[in-house]
Amino acid sequence: MTAPAGYDVSAHPPFAVTVDLTVFTIHDGALSVLLIRRGDDPYAGRWALPGGFVEPDEDAATAAWRELAEETGLERFSGHLEQLATYSAPDRDPRMRVVSIAHLAFAPGLSRRGPTAGSDASAARWWPVEDLGLDGGQEAGVELAFDHAEILRDALERVRSKIEYTTLATQFVDEPFTLADLRRVYAAVWGAAPDLGNFRRKVLSTSGFVVATEQVDEGEGRLGRPALLYRRGSATHLQPAMLRPDSPLSG
Known part of the structure; x- marks a missing residue:
């Protein structure tokens, strides 16, 4: 790209643009995030978010997918992906x-694909969010590189709020599923299970949230009654939202 005539490209100091990816899934029943161990300085040996520099011929989204594949072996996947913020x-x-x-990416089944370290990453693994101590402002012995603890806190809040007002949680259960299966997704993401009675009323009273089937789960139920099985409905948003237990508006 050539600068317009008369424009002084040296008038402002150059700087670099990078992408960082916060990739979440539910792994072994726990909300988990993908981290890589840096192989090069700065911060060699520390855990960090996958990411890297945006090349001159790339946009940010293209760079994000490329860096994810190069550092973790994960290729482009279907699921929720959005820009989180600029740091x-x-x-x-x-x-x-x-x-x-x-x-920010939040998608089911990602942990079944690896990951495998590559590029300048010496290791890659899924970390349970609760092991990183993000809620309490401590990294619980995991010292993250750069400002990645701040980015992760922002991303965690976005993920938790995302399932308050969307039906995204239904993507993390295999069909058909019980309401108890779905409630466990909310418990994993929020770190606390929603009130059982309020949860059932919200799910069953929201048009298109779930669809009842003719089936029951003989292995799950109370007082000997088998639990009903459901499939995902067509709704994508919840109005009003299903507020998490610790929300100041949930009382």
Whole structure:
């Protein structure tokens, strides 16, 4: 790209643009996030979000998918993906001025694909969110590189709020499923199970949230009664929202 005539490209100092990916799934019943161990300086040996520099011929989304494949072996997948926020503190990267465009992915079944470390990552694994101590402001012995603890906290809040007002949680249960199966998804993401009575009323009273089948689960139920089985409905948003137990509006 050529600058317009008369424009001084040296008038502003150059800086780099990177992408960082917060990739969440439910693994072994726990909300988990994908982290890589950095193989190179800065912060060699520390755990970090997968990501890297945006190349001159890429947009941010293309760079995000490329870096995910290069560092973890995960290829493009179907599921929820969105830009999270831009992080631009002047001192966030010791190498130079770097602005990062963080992305959020939340999709089922990702842990069945690996991951495998590649590029400048020496290891890659799924970390249970609760092991990172993000809620209490401590990393619980896991010292993350750059400002990735801040990015992860923001992403965790986004994921938790996402299932308050959408039906995204239904993507994380195999069909057909019981209401208890679905409630466990909310418990994993929120870190606390929603009130059973309120949860049942909300799910069953929201048009298109779930669809009852003719089947029952003989292995699950109370007082000897088998639990009904459901499939995903056509609804994508909840109005009003299903508020998490610790929400100031949930009381």
